[in-house]
Amino acid sequence: MATLTAQMVKDYARKQGLDLVGIANIERFKDAPKRMHPASIFPGARSVIVVARRILRGNWRGIEEGTYWPNYTYFGYHGLLNSFFIPRGVYETACFVEDFGWEAVPYYPGPPEAQPPVGSVRPGAAAPDVHMAIRIVGVAGGLGEMGWSKVFLTKKFGPRVRLSAVITDAELEPDPLVEPGSLCNRCMACTKGCPSNAIPHIKEGKTVKIQIEGKTYEWGDVDMGRCTLSYHGGDPRVSPFIHKSFPGYEFDASKQSISEDMAYKLCWPFSQGKWRRTEEDHSGYIIEGHAKIKEWGGDGSYGIGGSRGCMRSCFNYLEKSGKIEQTFENGEFIKRPRWLLSHKTESK
Numbered sequence: 198m199a200t201l202t203a204q205m206v207k208d209y210a211r212k213q214g215l216d217l218v219g220i221a222n223i224e225r226f227k228d229a230p231k232r233m234h235p236a237s238i239f240p241g242a243r244s245v246i247v248v249a250r251r252i253l254r255g256n257w258r259g260i261e262e263g264t265y266w267p268n269y270t271y272f273g274y275h276g277l278l279n280s281f282f283i284p285r286g287v288y289e290t291a292c293f294v295e296d297f298g299w300e301a302v303p304y305y306p307g308p309p310e311a312q313p314p315v316g317s318v319r320p321g322a323a324a325p326d327v328h329m330a331i332r333i334v335g336v337a338g339g340l341g342e343m344g345w346s347k348v349f350l351t352k353k354f355g356p357r358v359r360l361s362a363v364i365t366d367a368e369l370e371p372d373p374l375v376e377p378g379s380l381c382n383r384c385m386a387c388t389k390g391c392p393s394n395a396i397p398h399i400k401e402g403k404t405v406k407i408q409i410e411g412k413t414y415e416w417g418d419v420d421m422g423r424c425t426l427s428y429h430g431g432d433p434r435v436s437p438f439i440h441k442s443f444p445g446y447e448f449d450a451s452k453q454s455i456s457e458d459m460a461y462k463l464c465w466p467f468s469q470g471k472w473r474r475t476e477e478d479h480s481g482y483i484i485e486g487h488a489k490i491k492e493w494g495g496d497g498s499y500g501i502g503g504s505r506g507c508m509r510s511c512f513n514y515l516e517k518s519g520k521i522e523q524t525f526e527n528g529e530f531i532k533r534p535r536w537l538l539s540h541k542t543e544s545k
């Protein structure tokens with residue numbers, strides 16, 4: 198059988214519409230917990246092919262202006278990007294690898310937090326469901342580094358990417374790692390731009406660190422409860438839809454100290470639940486605007502906060518400072534004084 202090289206995999210994956218492709222050897226995961234290790238999924242794994250597709254800058258235009266939400270969820274998040282544009286390329290790349298006689302596991306980047314506390318199904322195996330931390334896989338494959346905000350940064354697009362991977366027993370030449378600190382210079386624009394105060398300031402000293410091949414990658418220990426509240430529709434400051442559906446309500450996401458899971462438990466029923474049609478609200482939803490974004494966006498998930506600090510403030514800064522390659526004829530992304538609503542909605 199013909200030899201499969203890293204270059205052949207990369208050329209093929211790019212032809213499938215994937216923007217960035219990197220390769221990690223399995224040794225780079227030696228410090229990964231068993232429940233996140235690629236070899237816990239595929240014990241014979243020798244390489245992980247990590248891929249990224251860009252999120253269009255224009256996916257955020259409507260949210261940045263405060264006028265239009267649906268396309269971010271539909272094109273830039275779960276609707277098509279995570280559920281069609283990327284998986285199609287991942288699947289074709291996995292087929293290509295298997296055509297050379299190597300097994301290829303297409304990976305769906307589910308969240309590591311979703312693992313239920315159940316025991317393993319055979320002695321010595323990791324408990325189900327194993328999930329890799331896809332951003333750390335991105336670092337191991339040389340595609341970029343973790344920004345202070347815990348968002349993955351690339352040289353070409355900054356934070357505007359989503360990631361996925363293929364795990365294989367083909368031995369492929371790994372890519373060089375990106376030098377820590379070469380993209381994120383701790384400017385703190387993400388911290389300043391985050392509406393729920395979820396990203397600590399560097400002065401607070403709250404960090405998470407990992408090591409790969411002697412390089413230390415470190416980022417801010419983000420408060421995921423607050424992040425989830427803002428992102429998934431639990432924060433009145435970033436949701437005109439809460440203001441419409443809940444007059445007289447007050448909730449300050451930046452003052453909460455709850456877990457990510459608790460934040461999901463609050464946000465999802467609040468945003469996606471149905472309620473009887475009343476004289477006060479004929480919609481049949483708890484918050485009609487949030488529920489409709491999920492329905493229009495492919496019914497898998499929905500984005501309300503639109504990553505104001507960790508993505509929009511960050512790529513605005515990285516583009517402006519010439520630290521990333523893709524820039525735009527119209528200059529800076531943030532063109533006007535930015536909007537934020539009150540955490541207290543007006544009474545009727």
Ligand code: SF4
Pocket residue numbers: 344345346347380381382383384385386387388510511512514515
């Ligand atoms: S805005 Fe981006 S570059 Fe600046 S500290 Fe945050 S992650 Fe790093």
